[in-house]
Amino acid sequence: MDQLVRADARPPSGLGRFGEYGGRFVPESLVPACDEVERAFAEAWADPAFHAELHHILSVYVGRPTPLTPAARLSAELGITLLLKREDLTHTGSHKINNVTGQALLARRMGKRRLIAETGAGQHGVATATAGALLGMDVTVFMGERDMQRQELNVFRMKMLGAEVIPVTAGSRTLKDACSEAFRHWVTAVEDSYYCLGSALGPHPYPWMVRQFQRVIGDEARAQYAGVMSSATPDFVVACVGGGSNAAGTFAGFLDTPARLIGVEAAGGAAISAGRNGVLHGFVSKVLQDEHGQIEEAHSISAGLDYPGVGPEHAYLADIGRATYVTASDDEVVAATHRLARAEGILCALESAHAVAWVLRAAADGTIPQGATVVLTLSGRGDKDMATLMELS
Template identity: 85%
Template sequence: MDQLLRTVHQPGPVDSRRPSGLGRFGEYGGRFVPESLVPACEEVERAFAEAWDDPLFRAELNHLLSVYVGRPTPLTPTARLSAELGVNLLLKREDLTHTGSHKINNVLGQALLARRMGKRRLIAETGAGQHGVATATAGALLGMATTVLMGEKDTERQQLNVFRMKMLGAEVIPVTSGSRTLKDACSEALRHWVTSVDDTYYCLGSAMGPHPYPWMVRQFQRVIGDEARVQCAADLVTGTPDYVVACVGGGSNAAGTFAGFVDTPARLIGVEAAGGAAISAGTTGVLHGFRSKVLQDEHGQISEAHSIAAGLDYPGVGPEHAYLADSGRATYVTVDDTEVLAATHRLARTEGILCALESAHAVAWVIRAAGDGTIPPGSTVMLTLSGRGDKDMATLMELS
């Protein structure tokens, strides 16, 4: 482990499509796991690299994304809200996918990979429940047993998604340790994987965790950005939006979105929850098998994160985002719960779209930035709406 720490701390050249060395994005990333999990991570890395280069694997995944998920998702103009804000706001509609969020893109890829590896069972962590629902869905589709670890606090505020997972045949295990949220579900999922690596595949939900997960999840999610780039080229006079915006927790929908635009002049904006802003308020540390920006005290103890959105209630961020922030290629900002609630209502009442509270973080920042001139009038903004708001109705009813 000490040797691995020394190796991973050394910055190296970064290919925007693939991390260098042991999964490094600059000084971030790597593989910080117990020795018992190193072979499992290496097995996943080899299998993914082979599968991603296999036209038959990619063809099967693309077929399912089309006929099962409903891709490509539309790029929706927001006529009324755009007029109010003085900008041209376009929404990439991941909320319209089967299961209601971007999570299904990654999960189907990983589930197909697990089957290719001969695994019979999927385990997953979840916060807001959308990744858990997607994993349970893929498990049902492919005939694989599924177990989902979910913080007890999140099972209480996301009861609809817990019921959906059970309807799909998944076992849902509440995690009662720590803050009883996403952080603790991730920890428990890794422990669970240690005991069952022979027949079980860990389907990690965001662009974080030990290598190869940050890279692999981004590759499965880049369908968002790749589609959006083609759609923008067809719809816009310039072909490229001025701003590309997405919410960031662990960061998978943003990583996938940014991948399509990282080599364009578009400004990339990641929006964190004010109470879980690992890039804006964190320091470099190791969490859940990877090195990145995390919320921690002066002794290195991980701090609790807070967000009205369960999916952003995480004290770290994917290593590629930390690298993009350090390099200046992407900018990361924060919004608070009050702004998120207001943005949720405003989008609903101007455009008839009930988005997830996670997605509303990105909407909130665009509203603020257009209002204070950060986004100049007349700019084009492409925003990934990562999920729909059905799961958040109980929270909205309580707070509205």
Template identity: 75%
Template sequence: MVTGVLATRPGVMADPGERGRFGEYGGLYVPESLVAACREVEAAFREARTDPAFRESLAESLVLHVGRPTPLTPARRLSAELGVTLLLKREDLAHTGSHKINNVLGQALLALRMGRTRLIAETGAGQHGVAVATAAALLGLPATVFMGERDVERQGLNVFRMRMLGTEVVPVGTGSRTLKDATSEAMRHWVAATEEAYYCVGSVIGPNPYPWMVREFQRVIGDEAREQCAGTLPAAVPDYVVACVGGGSNAAGTFAGFVDTTARLVGVEAEGGAGAARGSLGVLHGFRSLFLQDGHGQITEAHSIAAGLDYPGVGPEHAHLRDLGRARYVTVSDEEVVDAAVRLARAEGIVPALESAHAVAWVIRAARTGELPPGSTVLLTLSGRGDKDISTLKELV
């Protein structure tokens, strides 16, 4: 059984309403030509999420095509080394190798429901692109994925996987040639094709309703983990819930399952791409949130060893959770990330995606410094597997 499929709960991380606002963040900052398209997506999602047939179809797809529920794995050797109890929510074991497929299947089914005939997407690390290509092949839809040239170079394996699945991959050579620029190009393409194309956003970013909708499709992670923790931990709820954050979809999905508990929520960002940890208020890609900006309010380039975190901002709901004090956002360095990936591999036989290794790196550091009290229980969402990063790791380890 898959729990948490489009569940509804009151309070924090609830429905942001028609304005799509999480406090002062979110909203709909798009050209007039896209307003109607976004409103149509919102209306379709609001209708679909209350339709038993849609919910059943999504739940069935998550079981048959994703392999849900994913397990909760005790990291026994690393726990003993750190003096804490570390539990890994294994999204790396989901089909395609990451959590991205949860959201993509939901949006692809929504696209069919809306009568759209092809998918458009952006990707950074390539995991979202692979998930889109997989869903497109499964449902018989053509797909076009925009990807920064720099990411095409460092994520060659995922580029090949997308093309093998029949998806067109379009390299983007503008700007920093990374996720930010791929997102901009995908949105420009959507402007000219709203009648027949569906834009499948990969994270909790973008104009309303995407931040909310993506979180709802990803909350299956947190709801499953909460049920699994209840059957595993004496206290039922972990002391800490930790996940990496770029745009922040795996973290949002995880946090949604625990936001109404006593668990401390920690989002871990790249030191060179931090939004919630040290960004300032701005607008990009159709939403208002916290971004890296210069003194003139211009978006500055982000940097991360992990292509999926190479984004200059954070999803609006994460900015809101930070303001409320409900979640804390921290950063780790590239060096800490590589060390954490190696340590997890050698202690537990799991090679994590470099994105996920950010969360592992913070747990290792916090245990060493005493920020994590000895004996703490920690749930960590391992958002993806490290196959795609082997060439990068090979150069550094």
């Protein structure tokens, strides 16, 4: 456990290595840009004035701290104590705003005037557009054409906030391809633009930096749990995992505790259980690929988990046995969305419903024993997914 405490308290080793994962594999033209971001973040993270401004915006604009809500009826049905960390109640409706607020402040500190972002479910794009409007910065968001069709509401929200949304027609036209286009564009615009990456992946320093901006989730949840429960920490801490930012931030608050950390991937995008080591978007991690090393397409009913890799810290936590990664199918996710809505009056995002689906299954089969305590991060609200759910009804 001491190893985990130390690893979490300081930057990853070398060029952003979490064990054998991470690193920086980018075109030579982007090396200076990544170096600039790394230096700027290290300086900002050590600056009390930066933290004070970030905390102020998170408090008076984003709406932190978010509550830890007891799921009373669902708990009674399952025979456990389930508490929901409500990132769906932040301004813009997801955890993405935590990371984006930090990165946008960093970009302004670096003298950049424009933010570039990729998005899948649209929540990161909306958060980036929001931060750009707040700080007076231009925003360009790359989004797969398929995701734009199934997330029309978030596309409209981004445009309402003044962002330019560029459709990506290559490949599967989803999140992977949006990331690729955003990186290509950054190469041409590094002088005045900052790439605001939305998850705990990409070349160093992004996995480390995004986790640090998102650890407010886990730090809050740990303090809130200790304030209302008789035990210091829960038995289980659960979050959905695509690239893995909400899970990385949640787990960071509990790494030095006995809590079992559970990351729930989409069954059609389970990079940790079905992937092999490979390089994707500038970092080494578990990646879905064929026998020739070609990237395979991921599938998920949720656009935000439709990614064929996973953040390097998650691959490392899986390797050392500190976190366990499981999957949930599309059918389980839809059923979990309906059950949470009817039991607790909460419409969560389909991404978050993966975590709910696993808890429902694990409580039923005894993986979560009767009487256990569970903290589950609801990473976002479900407004954006209503059209998808209506089509299935």
